[in-house]
């Protein structure tokens with residue numbers, strides 16, 4: 049069996065370090081999830097100190113009542129911190145305050161007897177189950193760590209339920225049962241699991257935040273499509289993959305016609321709505337593996353894997369038709385829009401997103417020059433231009 053004072057000392061030290069780390073991050077980033085997680089570690093440390101005082105202090109109000117209350121408050125703070133990360137905190141914080149208040153009242157007459165410990169175990173077992181559910185629901189790019197954290201919370205919850213049953217057993221069966229050893233083992237497990245949870249949590253949070261930052265860096269906030277950077281990154285990866293499978297690729301450049309007039313006539317906010325409206329039309333034409341981006345003010349780009357030039361032309365044509373045939377209705381105005389499209393395609397193993405985009409841009413320029421609202425798939429070649437004029 050592990051030596052209890054050693055386990056407690058290591059746990060205290062780790063929780064102080066991790067709590068201090070969270071508070072430092074909070075001071076730097078001002079994100080309240082870190083404050084709650086830091087506070088959770090701090091309260092866990094206080095709970096352990098209160099509980100350890102049993103050795104030298106004969107005051108059950110501090111060593112049992114306050115210790116138990118802190119043991120309940122610590123996971124509550126961790127859960128609120130987790131909810132702030134997952135944005136699921138809307139109304140539950142008030143419920144947690146009520147839970148702490150009700151626990152404080154229930155424990156008051158029973159904290160010095162076994163029932164107090166039992167109630168505390170059941171409350172924190174339930175809190176840990178809820179925390180496991182929150183972690184399980186989290187969208188995260190670190191599935192292994194997410195599973196480890198979930199497993200920590202679930203096993204913690206199970207041992208707390210077992211502890212409450214062991215504490216209740218002698219009273220229910222009316223016999224003297226000696227659970228001293230197993231209860232001590234549970235206490236050690238409880239301390240180890242709480243500390244392990246505090247260790248895995250920061251990693252998961254940083255992966256989560258890194259993911260959000262990546263999203264912000266690679267996506268356009270107005271349309272939620274990829275931005276130019278995201279298009280180049282994802283596009284190049286997709287292109288490489290496709291070349292390995294000898295797939296063809298089409299790159300499509302789309303530009304809204306006379307967009308300046310929309311801004312000048314209806315205002316910039318209507319212009320923004322028009323950009324979003326066009327983005328929705330674009331999304332409606334895409335297959336699962338296609339990628340779409342807003343690569344400039346009123347310029348969009350698509351990468352259509354496994355589509356020939358002519359298949360891409362059909363897709364672009366459908367898009368042109370849909371935009372022309374519908375009007376944008378906004379703030380009492382009915383606005384007619386159209387787009388011009390240039391497409392390039394390649395089977396070439398040396399093709400890059402940049403060269404395909406440059407070629408598509410050239411063809412887009414031709415579409416504009418030819419009168420807009422049309423798809424062009426070929427440069428001037430031998431005096432002939434293959435295009436589709438409306």
Ligand SMILES: Nc1nc2c(ncn2[C@@H]2O[C@H](COP(=O)(O)OP(=O)(O)OP(=O)(O)O)[C@@H](O)[C@H]2O)c(=O)[nH]1
Pocket residue numbers: 303304305306307308309311315316317318319320323344345346416420
């Ligand atoms: N509302 C809004 N307008 C934007 C945004 N980004 C760029 N623009 C506007 O888009 C317009 C682009 O104008 P131009 O490049 O002259 O092109 P155009 O008027 O669309 O004409 P053609 O492309 O030649 O058909 C400019 O007026 C920009 O101010 C944006 O995010 N929101």
